[in-house]
Amino acid sequence: xxxxxxxAAFGMVLSRYLQRNPTLNRDRMAHGIQQDPAVVTDMCKxxxxxxxxxxxxxxxxxxxxxxxxxxxxxxxxxxxxxxAHMAELSVSDTAEANLFQVFDDPDLHRGPEQFxxxxxxHPITHPSRFFxxxxxxNRLFNLWDSSLQNALILGPRHSGKTSLxxxxxxxxxxxxxxxxxxxxxxxxxxxxxxxxxxxxxxxxNMGRRERLFRYLIRxxxxxAPKRYDLDHFLATVCxxxxxxxIILFDEVGVVRQRYSELDKSFWDGLxxxxxxxxxxxxxxxxxxxxxxxxxxxxxxxxxxxxNVTGYVMTLGPLAKDEAYELIASSPLPFSSADTDWIxxxxxxxxxxxxxxxxxxxxxxxxxxxxxxxxxxxxRQINLYHHLLLKR
Numbered sequence: 001x002x003x004x005x006x007x008a009a010f011g012m013v014l015s016r017y018l019q020r021n022p023t024l025n026r027d028r029m030a031h032g033i034q035q036d037p038a039v040v041t042d043m044c045k046x047x048x049x050x051x052x053x054x055x056x057x058x059x060x061x062x063x064x065x066x067x068x069x070x071x072x073x074x075x076x077x078x079x080x081x082x083x084a085h086m087a088e089l090s091v092s093d094t095a096e097a098n099l100f101q102v103f104d105d106p107d108l109h110r111g112p113e114q115f116x117x118x119x120x121x122h123p124i125t126h127p128s129r130f131f132x133x134x135x136x137x138n139r140l141f142n143l144w145d146s147s148l149q150n151a152l153i154l155g156p157r158h159s160g161k162t163s164l165x166x167x168x169x170x171x172x173x174x175x176x177x178x179x180x181x182x183x184x185x186x187x188x189x190x191x192x193x194x195x196x197x198x199x200x201x202x203x204x205n206m207g208r209r210e211r212l213f214r215y216l217i218r219x220x221x222x223x224a225p226k227r228y229d230l231d232h233f234l235a236t237v238c239x240x241x242x243x244x245x246i247i248l249f250d251e252v253g254v255v256r257q258r259y260s261e262l263d264k265s266f267w268d269g270l271x272x273x274x275x276x277x278x279x280x281x282x283x284x285x286x287x288x289x290x291x292x293x294x295x296x297x298x299x300x301x302x303x304x305x306x307n308v309t310g311y312v313m314t315l316g317p318l319a320k321d322e323a324y325e326l327i328a329s330s331p332l333p334f335s336s337a338d339t340d341w342i343x344x345x346x347x348x349x350x351x352x353x354x355x356x357x358x359x360x361x362x363x364x365x366x367x368x369x370x371x372x373x374x375x376x377x378x379r380q381i382n383l384y385h386h387l388l389l390k391r
Contacts, residue, residue, distance in 0.1 A: 009083040011044025014061070017080070020070040033060040049084045058084050059099070066102060074103045074218075092221035100219070104198075105170055117331055118358040120351070124163035127174045127183065131329070132322030132350065133164055136313055140168065140285075141187035143311055144194070148244060148283035150310025154290040158384055159315045160350045161287040162200075165248045168285075169196040182325065195220060195245040202251050207259030209266065220245055230269045238276045245282050252306060253288040264307070271307040284308055317348035326353050332364045341374065349387045355380045 018024045026044070030037040035057065042048045043057065058081060065071035071080075077099065078088040091097045105125075115129050124130045143149040155161045171183075172191040179185065188194065197219045205211045213228040222240045225232035255262050273282055286308055318326070323346070327339050334342070338360055346352035356377045363373035381388065 008044065008046030010046065010049060010080070013080050013083040014044060017065050017070045017076070021068060024068060024070065029061065029064055032064045033057070035060075043084070049086070054084070055081075055086055058086060059096070062099065063102075072103075074100065077103070088218070088224075090221065091219055097221075101173060104219075105173065116358075117329065117361060118354045120354050120358050123166055124160075125166050125170070126178075127167050127171050128178050128180060130163060130167045131326040132318040133160070133167075133315075134322065135319070136164065136315065137168075137184075137187060139311065139313065144244070144246060144283060145188050148246070148279070148281065150283050150308055151285045152308070152310055152312045153285060153287040153315065154312065155287075155315030156290050156386055158349075158351045158387060159290075161315060162250050163350070164315070165198060165250050165285065165287055168246075169198045169248055172196070193243060195243060196248065197245065198248045198250065200250045201254050201259070204258070207255070207262060209261045212262075216247065230266060234269055234273065237273060237278050237282065241278050241281045243281060246285060247282070248285045248287070250287050252286045255306075267307045284310070286310075290314060318350060318353070320348065323348040323353055326350070327357055330357060330361050332361060334360055334364075345378065346381065347388060349384075352381045352384060352387060 014026075018026065018029070026040050027037050030040040039048055039057070048054060048057070062071060062077045062080060065080075066077075071077060074089060081088055089096045089099055091100050115126055119129055140151055143151055153161055153164065171185060172188075172194065174185070176185060185191065197216060199206050199212070199215070201207065206215070209230065210228040213225075213230075213233040217224065217228070217233065217236060220237070220241060221243075222236050225236045270284065273279060286306060317323075320343075323343055324339070327334060327342055334357075342353065342356045342360065346356050359373045359377040359380065
């Protein structure tokens with residue numbers, strides 16, 4: 001009988017992950033987690049999956065599989081635990097909470113030197129590469145220091161809303177050694193006690209109530225309800241949430257267009273938490289495209305639909321000193337003339353600054369001595385003319 005055919009459920013799930021990389025096998029994994037290969041074989045046959053060290057061994061396997069890039073999500077980690085007849089990962093356990101962070105915030109486990117100096121194709125996900133927004137951060141964190149209050153963040157497309165949410169979510173968990181000297185981590189008195197949960201509504205999984213409630217409950221570290229529906233979600237949050245939690249909802253403007261399950265009763269239910277003891281431990285941040293730029297949220301009635309009131313903030317260009325700091329972060333210094341040209345033509349919008357700085361740095365690295373990079377840069381930023389028109 002083959003090894004695979006004699007495997008129990010745990011062995012079959014493990015084999016499926018290992019097969020994603022032909023260079024991996026059980027013996028190599030056993031060596032990597034410092035276990036006798038015979039122990040791993042027994043686990044795959046359904047043995048050695050109980051007792052005080054059994055869960056620790058499975059968690060070691062999950063870490064090893066993730067490090068070798070064949071296990072990439074919390075759901076896949078849970079599938080391996082379930083095959084071993086064990087409970088899902090728990091964010092309330094310190095060691096397992098670290099695994100949650102590994103899966104949810106993989107960029108925090110990379111050093112700043114592993115990122116491009118200027119990021120132009122996706123949101124800024126590592127706090128070390130985030131610049132500016134000091135005024136906005138001051139106002140937002142003031143909402144959450146002594147009590148928890150909601151916020152609404154508006155801004156044109158590509159103004160940096162998502163990057164700001166990522167920064168808020170990940171700042172407290174970033175080692176100080178990875179931050180720039182000018183970056184604060186002491187916005188809140190006990191920032192590490194806060195639970196920051198990022199929800200991206202461009203991810204269609206977040207548009208289904210069951211998936212969204214399960215995602216939120218698990219990251220809040222609350223007991224699993226009997227069902228992941230609105231009533232059980234609200235009851236669980238009311239009964240068990242006892243640590244400050246900020247839920248960061250990104251791209252809420254697509255909700256009405258795409259997700260029928262996230263209807264007005266859903267948002268009314270979230271709003272109802274403000275009249276329960278949970279109000280002391282829970283706040284929401286909603287980010288969406290500025291209604292003056294698009295019809296995504298085209299009237300006050302759209303905001304009424306979400307039924308979430310709070311501090312309203314509209315993102316604009318960076319302050320001058322913040323824009324200068326971003327430009328000065330180049331590993332190859334720019335001349336004063338180039339710096340002034342970038343400041344003027346970017347209008348100090350973060351993305352446009354990144355694009356022009358990227359173009360200038362590329363020219364310097366290739367030894368280009370003319371100003372052709374400026375023409376290339378202007379072609380790049382003209383794709384975002386809505387920012388150039390914004391005053």
